Amino acid sequence: MKLWTGRFHKDLDKTTNDFNSSISFDSRMAREDIRGSIAHATMLGACGVIDKAEAEKICDGLEGILADLENGTLAIDPEAEDIHTFVEGELTARLGDSGKRLHTARSRNDQVALDDRLYLRGRCAELAEQLRGLILVLCRKAEEHSGDVMPGYTHLQRAQPITFGHHMMAYGEMFLRDISRLKDAARRMNECPLGSGALAGTTYPLDREMTASLLGFSGPTHNSLDGVSDRDFCMELAAAIAICMVHLSRFSEEIVLWCSWEFKFIELDDAFSTGSSIMPQKKNPDIAELVRGKTGRVVGDLTGLLTMMKGLPLAYNKDMQEDKEAIFDAVDTLHMCLKAFTPMLDTMRVLPENMRKAAAGGFINATDCADYLVGKGMPFRDAYRITGALVACCIDRRETLETLPLEEYKKHSELFDESVYDAISLERCVNGRKVLGGPASENVLREAARVRGLVEQDEKE
Ligand code: ARG
Numbered sequence: 001m002k003l004w005t006g007r008f009h010k011d012l013d014k015t016t017n018d019f020n021s022s023i024s025f026d027s028r029m030a031r032e033d034i035r036g037s038i039a040h041a042t043m044l045g046a047c048g049v050i051d052k053a054e055a056e057k058i059c060d061g062l063e064g065i066l067a068d069l070e071n072g073t074l075a076i077d078p079e080a081e082d083i084h085t086f087v088e089g090e091l092t093a094r095l096g097d098s099g100k101r102l103h104t105a106r107s108r109n110d111q112v113a114l115d116d117r118l119y120l121r122g123r124c125a126e127l128a129e130q131l132r133g134l135i136l137v138l139c140r141k142a143e144e145h146s147g148d149v150m151p152g153y154t155h156l157q158r159a160q161p162i163t164f165g166h167h168m169m170a171y172g173e174m175f176l177r178d179i180s181r182l183k184d185a186a187r188r189m190n191e192c193p194l195g196s197g198a199l200a201g202t203t204y205p206l207d208r209e210m211t212a213s214l215l216g217f218s219g220p221t222h223n224s225l226d227g228v229s230d231r232d233f234c235m236e237l238a239a240a241i242a243i244c245m246v247h248l249s250r251f252s253e254e255i256v257l258w259c260s261w262e263f264k265f266i267e268l269d270d271a272f273s274t275g276s277s278i279m280p281q282k283k284n285p286d287i288a289e290l291v292r293g294k295t296g297r298v299v300g301d302l303t304g305l306l307t308m309m310k311g312l313p314l315a316y317n318k319d320m321q322e323d324k325e326a327i328f329d330a331v332d333t334l335h336m337c338l339k340a341f342t343p344m345l346d347t348m349r350v351l352p353e354n355m356r357k358a359a360a361g362g363f364i365n366a367t368d369c370a371d372y373l374v375g376k377g378m379p380f381r382d383a384y385r386i387t388g389a390l391v392a393c394c395i396d397r398r399e400t401l402e403t404l405p406l407e408e409y410k411k412h413s414e415l416f417d418e419s420v421y422d423a424i425s426l427e428r429c430v431n432g433r434k435v436l437g438g439p440a441s442e443n444v445l446r447e448a449a450r451v452r453g454l455v456e457q458d459e460k461e
Contacts (some may be wrong), residue, residue, distance in 0.1 A: 003085050003108070022082045022321050025328065030076065032118035033083050034066045036111065037091075039214040040194055041102055049204050050101050058102050061095045062087070083115070084108045105206055107198035109228040109316040116323065117189045118215065120237055123331045124186035128179045130338040131244070132455045135175050137346045139448040139455075142168040146444040149426045150265065150355035151364050158362025161430045164265075164350060166439035169447050174247040176454065181240035189233035192217040196227030199315035229315035231305065234327040238302040241330045242295075248337055249295035252288035255348075259285050264354045269347035272340075287344050291337045301330040356426070360400065363391050365424040368432075369401055372423040376415040386412050 002012070012020065038059050045055025065087060068074035080086035085108075092099030142165035152162035192212035195201065201224040208220035221227035258265040268285055276282035304326045308319055366387050373383035390412055394404055401424050409416035422428060434440040 002081060003088065003103075017081075020081065020318075021079075022324065023076065023078060023080045023086065025325050026083045026112075026115070027076045027086070028328070029115040029119045030069055030083055030087065031066060032115045032122075033087050033111070034062050036114045036118060036194065036215065037087065037102055038062050039211050040106055042214060043207055043211045044101075044104060044204075046210060047205055047207050049104060049206070054098050054101060057095060057098050058091065061091050061099065064094065065090050082108070082112075084111050105197065105202045105204040106194065107196075107228070109198050110193045110196040112321075113193040113196070113228050114215075116231075116327075117191075117193070117217075117233060120233065120327065120331070121186050121189060123335075124182045124237065127241070127244075127331065127334055127338070128182045128458075130335065130342070131175050131179050131182075132459060134338060134342045134345070135172050135179075135451060135455050137342055138168045138172040138175070139452045141165070141345070141350070142172070142444050142448040145350055145352065146448070147427075147431075147441040148350070148352035148355060149359045149430050150352075151359045151362055152439070158358065158364050160367055161359050161364050161426050162439035163430055163441060163444055164352065164355060165441070165444035165448070169444060169451065171247065171251055172447075172451050175244070176451065178240065178244040178247060179458065181243065182237070185233065185237040185240050187218075188236065190216075190218050191221045191227075192219070193221045193227035195220060196224035199228055200224055225315045229312070229317075229320075231309055231320055231323045234323045235302070235305050235309065238298075238305050238327055238330045241334045242298050242302045244334060245291075245295040245298045245337065248334075248341060249292045252285075252292040252341075255288040255344075256285050256292070259283075263358070265351055265358070267349040267351060268344060269349070272344035272347060287340050291341055294333050294337055298330050298333050301326040301333075359426055360402070363394070363401060365401055365426060365429045366391055368429040369420070369424050372420055373413060373415055375423075378413070378415060 002008075011017075041050070041055045041058040041062070044050045045052040050058075065074065069076070074090070076083070077086055077089075080089065088099065088102060091102060145164035145168070148164040149161050150164050150167065151158040152160050152167075192208065192215055194211045194215075195206045195208040212218070212220045255266065255268070257263050259268055268283070268287075270283075272287050273283045274286040276284065305323060308322050308326075312319055369390065370380065370383040370387040373386060374380050378386075390401065390404065390409065393408060393412075394400055397404070397408075402421065406416065406418065406420075409420060431440045431442070434443055437443075
């Protein structure tokens with residue numbers, strides 16, 4: 001049954017009805033729709049817009065519908081136009097005229113703007129919780145491998161020595177910011193649009209503060225046009241999710257590289273890898289690849305939302321019904337990715353010997369060799385040039401800086417003595433980088449403890 005039959009002489013064309021309907025994707029907001037209606041009815045009763053006893057009856061009816069939906073005795077009608085229509089129709093079927101009073105001083109425009117916010121606010125909290133779980137895994141990995149030297153890269157060329165723990169904590173920082181972005185988005189969307197009506201508010205004496213507080217909002221929205229017509233909260237959340245997916249995608253790319261035979265820095269657990277139907281030797285990092293791949297669709301969700309909104313005049317336009325599939329897909333995708341990614345990371349085996357071997361091979365202590373000369377009084381630019389020549393000499397002789405004989409060093413500068421070998425040892429190079437934010441083992445342990453503390457604090461809030 002349509003909510004808007006009065007003016008029309010015919011039923012909506014069947015195909016058009018299907019095209020127009022949003023029930024297939026907005027029914028997931030049933031709980032929020034009902035909670036919103038309960039708050040609205042309670043407020044209408046308190047303000048004397050409807051009779052108090054009738055408001056109570058409506059609330060009981062709505063509670064009954066919610067209970068029946070949750071225990072499975074009531075199914076959502078797939079033919080309903082949308083979730084709002086379905087709930088109101090069901091209420092009216094149960095209560096008669098009282099059900100028909102629920103929509104007093106309300107429009108589906110402020111109702112859907114409310115449901116979206118209530119639903120997404122909950123999902124933000126859930127995603128933040130998942131990210132906290134991921135960060136705790138990273139902290140543990142970092143602690144376990146705080147002293148394991150690996151090559152740090154620029155241009156995917158071995159650059160300077162770092163620790164595996166430091167690498168893990170880099171992602172820890174990114175995911176902490178992702179949590180903060182999710183929380184920001186949730187905080188900004190936490191205003192109640194109910195009372196904005198279709199676009200121009202209402203003449204009924206509503207207590208909008210009351211509805212807002214019943215639903216846990218920080219307050220009501222302050223402009224009726226804005227309340228019903230912006231979807232910036234969807235775009236902002238989609239942007240936060242897309243950024244988080246990009247972080248996961250870069251991490252996934254590294255996992256894919258690291259478990260290749262070319263690197264072999266890690267080995268994924270069998271439970272989180274897949275095989276090939278033809279090549280018996282294969283063990284593939286499908287989970288990481290899927291996370292990387294799904295990042296594309298989430299970026300698409302964000303792009304879709306931005307593009308859908310950019311030309312819309314105020315206030316509500318039906319285009320905006322398209323907000324839901326995009327933002328739901330973004331939320332669901334990140335949720336699914338984190339569900340698979342975190343245990344994959346948790347169970348991966350780290351192979352420090354292989355990292356150490358790679359670190360020993362790429363002249364990644366060349367900067368430290370130059371710094372050694374600087375320590376002996378040489379200007380850095382000269383030290384840089386001499387070290388470059390030493391590296392070229394090593395390449396010719398198939399040596400490393402560690403194995404190059406002292407006479408060879410001395411040919412390039414008299415400042416070199418035996419102590420150079422200690423100065424360029426990888427452990428020293430790494431552990432000397434204790435500057436705030438550096439990869440030294442002691443920093444990694446301190447950072448892991450700090451980040452764990454932040455996550456635990458965040459959990460309490
Ligand atoms: N299903 C609609 C949506 O998601 C609900 C709002 C309908 N409002 C309207 N004026 N047709 O946007």
